[in-house]
Amino acid sequence: MAQPLASTELTGLQKAIRWHPPSYDIRVDEVPIPRILHPDDAIVKVRLAALCGSDLHIYRGHGGVNAVHICGHEFIGEVVALGSSFGEEVNGRPALYSQLKVGHKIVSPFTSNCGECSVCRLGYTARCPEGFLFGSPALDGGQAQYVRVPKAGGTLFNLSEPSTWSSDMSKTGRETALSKLSDSSLLVLADILPTGVFAALQTINHPKVQPVLTGRPWPLCFSPGIEGETLSVLQEDRVFTAAIIGLGPVGVCAAISLLDAVSTRSIPFRIIAIDPNESRRTKMQAVYDTIDESGKKGGDFAVLSIDDAKVKAKEWTHGVGCTAVLEVVGNPSALSLAYDLVRPFGVITSVGVHGEPPLPFNGREVYGKNVSLDFGRCPARAMFPPAFDLLVKRQDIFGGVGEASSLIDSIVSFDEAAASYSSFDKGEVGKVIFDPWK
Structure with a gap:
């Protein structure tokens, strides 16, 4: 020894x-x-x-x-x-x-x-x-x-x-x-910054996000040299719409990272940052206001309560739902909200630490919406x-x-x-x- x-x-x-x-x-x-x-x-x-x-x-x-x-x-x-x-x-x-x-x-x-x-x-x-x-x-x-x-x-x-x-x-x-x-x-x-970066990178690089980023429908988004039947992907289809649930320190880091990723890649975006706690929303808004234009250009960002976020998501997506949701809380109610906000063929990335309570989805729900669920600890x-x-x-x-x-x-x-x-x-x-x- x-x-x-x-x-x-x-x-x-x-x-x-x-x-x-x-x-x-x-x-x-x-x-x-x-x-x-x-x-x-x-x-x-x-x-x-x-x-x-x-x-x-x-x-x-x-x-x-x-x-x-x-x-x-x-x-x-x-x-x-x-x-x-x-x-x-x-x-x-x-x-x-x-x-x-x-x-x-x-x-x-x-x-x-x-x-x-x-x-x-x-x-x-x-x-x-x-x-x-x-x-x-x-x-x-x-x-x-x-x-x-x-x-x-x-x-x-x-x-x-x-x-x-x-x-x-x-x-x-x-x-x-x-x-x-x-x-x-x-x-x-x-922990908190790598975890925020991890959540953002998992989301923006997910296969189901690629039609939005490339402007090519599924599955042609993976084969740039192959032509398929003509499907008109409109400019409004190419707006990356995301929600971030939980604005504690990791959630703030995830928001900063996601904003950096979409702004540096010139991806049009709309991001909703959500927390029921007013002080956390105030912190997130102050952080966003402080970030210079290079770190948030090209889209819209709203910091909202849960109820207001549901209304905004419907308004911004014409009722379809968000391209992706980052869940940074780690409890069933946050996952339920993520499922409600995400669109069919959308992505839920969860980096919250979940305990023993079962996940709030049944088989019919996960099948019926084609949602991809990513869970787990950041490396x-x-x-x-x-x-x-x-x-x-x-x-x-x-x-x-x-x-x-x-x-x-x-x-x-x-x-x-x-x-x-x-x-x-x-x-x-x-x-x-x-x-x-x-």
């Missing part, structure tokens, strides 16, 4: 935010600082950790969890110890086993992943068979002063060496961008490169803290953990970040 590097070995106790069963019980406890347990481990000193909507499932007692554990799956920090797998002469493994060093700054996706199996090689890193979710009984989370990262060479992103990931920017461009990005801004790369590590590029582009939203249009509402100490969970659960605050050393 590998041991921590002698010069960085840590002992003693740390402060950590822990959930206690059965529900709504958040405490700041003193627990042992984690140690290297496997040669592939890294120990990270946490600079900042965030509170995410997914944390609320366990907080409310709906996660099927009954064990005390350290919360949180979004963190950024500094490597303070590495297992014996890391070194200069490592070959045939993910590059970080050769490149990652004590002292390097990292951001972690919300799940660990090996980076070596077929699942990871294909980019489906969220479902690595050796992966675990941070902030669960299986793997203590990052709302602590230190966190252990298993399979660290396949999991972490090295912010101290930007040549280790792909980007539309040059290495110099990435270095320049990184020098200007705050830790609080970079922290959104752990955050695979989505890191496009998320980073969007983060740099949209610093008008991701760069600030506590402003009307800022995605991040506040940075608080662990002393405010219980109150922050409670306020977030009630929809009274948006994105909250914890400083473990404050």
Whole structure:
């Protein structure tokens, strides 16, 4: 069993935010600082950790969890110890086993992943068979002063060496961008921004969206060189109409990403952003108003309540329904609304975390509307490169803290953990970040 590097070995106790069963019980406890347990481990000193909507499932007692554990799956920090797998002469493994060093700054996706199996090689890193979710009984989370990262060479992103990931920017461009990005801004790369990008890309690239984008009917949209019988696709048929259900932090990220995708591709669009919570609608409107024209040109965008959204969708689509719906809530009522809003041969992309209640569709409904349903967890590590590029582009939203249009509402100490969970659960605050050393 590998041991921590002698010069960085840590002992003693740390402060950590822990959930206690059965529900709504958040405490700041003193627990042992984690140690290297496997040669592939890294120990990270946490600079900042965030509170995410997914944390609320366990907080409310709906996660099927009954064990005390350290919360949180979004963190950024500094490597303070590495297992014996890391070194200069490592070959045939993910590059970080050769490149990652004590002292390097990292951001972690919300799940660990090996980076070596077929699942990871294909980019489906969220479902690595050796992966675990941070902030669960299986793997203590990052709302602590230190966190252990298993399979660290396949999991972490090295912010101290930007040549280790792909980007539309040059290495110099990435270095320049990184020098200007705050830790609080970079922290959104752990989950919410990759998940928002994932939802948008899954939607805009879905096969059933292609007739709208190409102007060619199904299935000729997949065969540009083949002519079929003449069917007149009108300009009004080529307006991409979407709804986004849920305007928490992930929903806002999905909206920003979808707006960026349609505007940069010059796709005519109409997007309805929906939430029953007025404060979340106010935040979304402020975000939209702040985005410069390059990030939202070419269409219409409306932020509405559920009832008003139903009326607007009928008006904009002449009663046919939306091309696609992004569901970012994770409950049956949100899925029912998505089904009501989507058109026949439409797409529902769900990145909300769903629990045990059954899906609100029967066989006759799903057959009768030809709707495609995409569900599941974002492969955050695979989505890191496009998320980073969007983060740099949209610093008008991701760069600030506590402003009307800022995605991040506040940075608080662990002393405010219980109150922050409670306020977030009630929809009274948006994105909250914890400083473990404050």
